[in-house]
Amino acid sequence: MPDGVGRLACGLDLGGTKLLGVVVDPDVPGAPLLEEKVATPAGGEAVLEEVVALASRLCERAADQFGEGVGAVGLGAPGLVDRRGTLRYGPNLPGVVDLALADLLRTRLERAVSVDNDATCAAWGEHERGASRGIDHSVLVTLGTGIGAGITVKGAVLRGANGFAGEPGHMVVDPSGPLCPCGRRGCWERYASGSGLGWLARESAQAGLAARVVELAGGEPEDVRGEHVTAAAAEGDAEALAVLKRFGWWVALGIANLVNVLDPGMVVIGGGLAEAGGLVLDPTRSAYRQLVFAADHRPDVPIVLAHLGGHAGAVGAALLAAARR
Amino acid sequence: MPDGVGRLACGLDLGGTKLLGVVVDPDVPGAPLLEEKVATPAGGEAVLEEVVALASRLCERAADQFGEGVGAVGLGAPGLVDRRGTLRYGPNLPGVVDLALADLLRTRLERAVSVDNDATCAAWGEHERGASRGIDHSVLVTLGTGIGAGITVKGAVLRGANGFAGEPGHMVVDPSGPLCPCGRRGCWERYASGSGLGWLARESAQAGLAARVVELAGGEPEDVRGEHVTAAAAEGDAEALAVLKRFGWWVALGIANLVNVLDPGMVVIGGGLAEAGGLVLDPTRSAYRQLVFAADHRPDVPIVLAHLGGHAGAVGAALLAAARR
Numbered sequence: 346m347p348d349g350v351g352r353l354a355c356g357l358d359l360g361g362t363k364l365l366g367v368v369v370d371p372d373v374p375g376a377p378l379l380e381e382k383v384a385t386p387a388g389g390e391a392v393l394e395e396v397v398a399l400a401s402r403l404c405e406r407a408a409d410q411f412g413e414g415v416g417a418v419g420l421g422a423p424g425l426v427d428r429r430g431t432l433r434y435g436p437n438l439p440g441v442v443d444l445a446l447a448d449l450l451r452t453r454l455e456r457a458v459s460v461d462n463d464a465t466c467a468a469w470g471e472h473e474r475g476a477s478r479g480i481d482h483s484v485l486v487t488l489g490t491g492i493g494a495g496i497t498v499k500g501a502v503l504r505g506a507n508g509f510a511g512e513p514g515h516m517v518v519d520p521s522g523p524l525c526p527c528g529r530r531g532c533w534e535r536y537a538s539g540s541g542l543g544w545l546a547r548e549s550a551q552a553g554l555a556a557r558v559v560e561l562a563g564g565e566p567e568d569v570r571g572e573h574v575t576a577a578a579a580e581g582d583a584e585a586l587a588v589l590k591r592f593g594w595w596v597a598l599g600i601a602n603l604v605n606v607l608d609p610g611m612v613v614i615g616g617g618l619a620e621a622g623g624l625v626l627d628p629t630r631s632a633y634r635q636l637v638f639a640a641d642h643r644p645d646v647p648i649v650l651a652h653l654g655g656h657a658g659a660v661g662a663a664l665l666a667a668a669r670r
Numbered sequence: 671m672p673d674g675v676g677r678l679a680c681g682l683d684l685g686g687t688k689l690l691g692v693v694v695d696p697d698v699p700g701a702p703l704l705e706e707k708v709a710t711p712a713g714g715e716a717v718l719e720e721v722v723a724l725a726s727r728l729c730e731r732a733a734d735q736f737g738e739g740v741g742a743v744g745l746g747a748p749g750l751v752d753r754r755g756t757l758r759y760g761p762n763l764p765g766v767v768d769l770a771l772a773d774l775l776r777t778r779l780e781r782a783v784s785v786d787n788d789a790t791c792a793a794w795g796e797h798e799r800g801a802s803r804g805i806d807h808s809v810l811v812t813l814g815t816g817i818g819a820g821i822t823v824k825g826a827v828l829r830g831a832n833g834f835a836g837e838p839g840h841m842v843v844d845p846s847g848p849l850c851p852c853g854r855r856g857c858w859e860r861y862a863s864g865s866g867l868g869w870l871a872r873e874s875a876q877a878g879l880a881a882r883v884v885e886l887a888g889g890e891p892e893d894v895r896g897e898h899v900t901a902a903a904a905e906g907d908a909e910a911l912a913v914l915k916r917f918g919w920w921v922a923l924g925i926a927n928l929v930n931v932l933d934p935g936m937v938v939i940g941g942g943l944a945e946a947g948g949l950v951l952d953p954t955r956s957a958y959r960q961l962v963f964a965a966d967h968r969p970d971v972p973i974v975l976a977h978l979g980g981h982a983g984a985v986g987a988a989l990l991a992a993a994r995r
Contacts, residue, residue, distance in 0.1 A: 425967055434967035442967075482831040494931075498823050505933025506807040507968060515963035516927040519844055527963060602841040606819075606931055608830025638840035638852060642750055642759035642767075643832060 351414020353378070354670075355403050356663025357396055358421045358463055358655075360385060361437035361490070366399045367659040368407045368415060371667035374474055377660060379406055389441045396420060396446075397453045404456075417457040419666030420446060421466030421658040423493070428508040430460035436526070437490070457670040461502070463487075463658045465511055467651070468495020469502050470661025471613050475652035480611045484603050485651065486513065487616030488596065488625070492534040495661075496607060502665070513603055514538065518595075533602075536595035539618055542571035545595075546588045557582040575621040586624075593628025594636075600629065601636035604646055615651035626650060676739020678703070679995075680728050681988025682721055683746045683788055683980075685710060686762035686815070689717075691724045692984040693732045693740060696992035699799055702985060704731055714766045721745060721771075722778045729781075742782040744991030745771060746791030746983040748818070753833040755785035761851070762815070782995040786827070788812075788983045790836055792976070793820025794827050795986030796938050800977035805936045809928050810976065811838065812941030813921065813950070817859040820986075821932060827990070838928055839863065843920075858927075861920035864943055867896035870920075871913045882907040900946040911949075918953025919961075925954065926961035929971055940976035951975060 357366045364385050367377035381403060386395050404415040424435030430447020432438075447460040468477075468485035477483040481500045487493040492514030496503040503510045514534035515527055522531025523544065535541055549555040550566035557580070559566050561573040574592075577585035600612050618625050630648050634640045651657055682691045689710050692702035706728060711720050729740040749760030755772020757763075772785040793802075793810035802808040806825045812818040817839030821828040828835045839859035840852055847856025848869065860866055874880040875891035882905070884891050886898040899917075902910035925937050943950050955973050959965045976982055 425964055434964050480831075496931075498828060503823060503932075506805075506935035506971075507933055509968055510931065510933040512930040512963050513927075515930050516841075517923055517961065518842060519846075520923065521844075521846075529961065598842055598845065602838075602927070603931065605837040605840050606821075606835065606928065607828075608832055608835040610831035636842065636854065638837050639750055639759050643834055646831075 351416040353407050353411070353413050353415045354663040354667035355400050355407070355415045355418045356421070356466070356659040356661065356666065357400060357419070358466065358658030358662060359392065359396065359423060360463070361423060364395055364399060365655065365659045366403050367656065367663060368403050369660055369663045371664055377656060378411065379403055380656070380659070385438075387439060389444045392438065392441060393444070393446070393449055396450065400450070400454055415456065417459070417666035417670040418450065418454055419466065419662030419664070420450065420458070420460045421463035421662040422446060422460060423463045425509045425512075426460055426462045428504060430458070432460070457666060459666045459669045461504070461662065461665055462493070462495070462508070462511065464493030465495040465502050465504065466659075466661035466665060467493075467615055467657035468497055468613070468661065469665050470653050470657035471615070471651055472497050473664050474660060475657060476613045476649050477611050482607065482609045483611045483613060484607060484609045485613040485615055486600065488538055488614060488618035489616040490539050492538050492599070493616070494603075513599055516599060516602060518598060518602070533595070533599040537592070537599050539571040541595065542574055542588070542592050542618070543569055545591050546571070546574045549584065549588050555584045555588060558585050558588070571618065575624055578624050589624055590628045593625060594632040596625065596629045597632035597636050600648065601633055605638050609646060612646055612648045613651050614648065615657055619650050622650065676741040678732050678736070678738050678740045679988040679992035680725050680732070680740045680743045681746070681791070681984040681986065681991065682725060682744070683791065683983030683987060684717065684721065684748060685788070686748060689720055689724060690980065690984045691728050692981065692988060693728050694985055694988045696989055702981060703736065704728055705981070705984070710763075712764060714769045717763065717766060718769070718771070718774055721775065725775070725779055740781065742784070742991035742995040743775065743779055744791065744987030744989070745775065745783070745785045746788035746987040747771060747785060748788045750834045750837075751785055751787045753829060755783070757785070782991060784991040784994045786829070786987065786990055787818070787820070787833070787836060789818030790820040790827050790829070791984070791986035791990060792818075792940055792982035793822055793938070793986065794990050795978050795982035796940070796976055797822050798989050799985060800982060801938045801974050802936050807932065807934045808936045808938060809932060809934045810938040810940055811925065811928075813863055813939060813943035814941035815864050817863050817924070818941070819928075838924055841924060841927060843923060843927070858920070858924040862917070862924050864896040866920065867899055867913070867917050867943070868894055870916050871896070871899045874909065874913050880909045880913060883910050883913070896943065900949055903949050914949055915953045918950060919957040921950065921954045922957035922961050925973065926958055930963050934971060937971055937973045938976050939973065940982055944975050944979075947975065
């Protein structure tokens with residue numbers, strides 16, 4: 346079978362620490378046919394080599410196992426990806442700036458290639474095969490180390506004029522708030538990401554209000570991170586639950602801001618913190634109605650957990666590539 | 671000529687104090703063929719009657735003067751207008767809740783009718799005949815007593831799942847900020863609207879830092895409103911210009927939040943405060959680059975004044991009605 350011809354699609358999700366690749370059949374819903382995960386190397390050259398190597402392996406495996414070619418490769422990359430598929434800026438990939446991923450991959454892989462922001466890919470994955478199936482206007486927010494977002498409008502991804510739509514993590518929601526690495530104060534992700542949860546918990550710990558959380562962190566308040574809060578809360582610790590209540594309020598604030606602007610029919614929460622399930626979702630839902638404009642005059646927007654977990658980005662990247670081919 | 675048949679379109683813009691109606695030729699760019707303005711009455715019944723009366727008069731005048739019928743009537747209404755054209759909630763129209771404007775007008779006017787949010791209409795007017803012509807992804811913010819917004823995506827208006835997209839005035843941008851009539855604290859329009867400008871100026875006045883502004887307000891700091899600031903600034907008063915610099919920072923903050931989420935190719939500023947021109951635009955532009963995410967890695971977004979002034983909403987309503995007919 347010649348290269349670049351085939352019904353299947355390969356999708357890759359490039360994270361700060363790992364690179365996940367899948368192969369899916371765009372015409373047949375269900376779990377990925379193949380998947381493989383490798384560590385993300387440092388530097389633009391090495392990232393490109395690793396993406397090419399993983400995609401090539403998956404294409405070969407698909408041909409061997411299913412007798413079916415991979416016709417399109419999609420990549421989700423963390424940061425600002427422009428409409429040509431160039432990663433303009435990726436704060437979580439040190440040393441990577443203005444990397445023409447789509448052009449380079451197209452040459453190397455000899456296949457149709459599309460590159461998008463990782464959360465945009467995840468939003469498309471959830472829209473096609475996950476929580477937001479059938480919802481034309483949707484927002485996915487990924488709560489991880491930072492916050493990413495993908496938006497669908499009229500059943501298609503919203504890329505914006507340059508491809509940079511969906512960076513609500515850097516909405517300023519408190520101009521006198523904590524400094525953000527981006528240089529501003531009080532960006533939403535200072536509060537509503539995993540890093541934000543750690544910060545809220547350290548605030549409580551310094552006030553002597555998070556004994557069990559500090560214990561799980563090894564005894565030092567400054568070592569407290571988000572996962573210590575969710576672990577203590579899962580044990581039923583009241584102080585950890587109080588931190589999560591404040592955290593949910595901040596998550597809800599940003600979601601309400603997004604609903605005021607975009608009026609989606611559903612908000613999907615993904616990313617690492619979605620694994621905490623109701624511990625994050627319940628306080629978010631409780632606070633949301635008080636924070637959105639005119640709650641009494643609009644339908645409630647379902648706020649739900651992502652269905653595809655860590656696969657959403659790679660699956661969405663594959664399906665976007667297949668759709669664009 | 672039978673009712674409801676004709677090439678022309680009538681558009682009405684319903685404000686808290688006045689109702690403006692125009693007739694346009696959808697196929698011929700240029701100023702409205704006809705226009706007429708009346709006072710907005712109080713209460714849903716009276717509003718409906720006034721809209722019907724004005725639209726009917728304009729349709730008759732068009733037939734008389736141009737021998738051409740009006741085939742479609744569009745209305746822009748302030749507040750949450752759902753996709754059926756029902757005004758669900760209009761805080762600036764006391765006594766008006768859940769008014770099925772489109773259905774009622776369709777029956778009364780015997781023409782194709784469409785009803786949208788007023789700022790959505792204005793965004794469409796600017797997109798078709800004003801500042802944002804040819805710009806597929808655009809945001810218009812109207813800075814008046816409050817803040818309205820209209821969004822275009824891929825060259826079409828963004829209505830969202832329910833029709834409620836574009837209410838950034840109630841993005842919370844400072845949870846410990848001043849109370850908003852909507853019940854929350856620190857909504858963007860507490861700072862970046864005409865009311866917000868008055869509030870910022872009264873803060874300065876109470877600190878003894880706005881002598882000329884207070885003088886123009888008649889001598890009492892608590893009587894200071896936005897127009898006293900722009901008037902003093904137009905005279906070159908340094909303290910008024912300092913207030914406008916703070917004001918522009920807040921305007922820019924919300925615009926930056928919107929750019930982070932939507933990635934428009936242009937931001938248009940309309941509403942009453944746009945009449946202050948550079949006095950508002952210059953400090954907004956200066957502050958914007960510090961407030962948007964990754965300014966060094968994205969093209970500058972032009973922030974410009976609306977071209978159609980007070981006509982944008984009515985013209986846009988007419989053109990939306992014509993396009994939907």
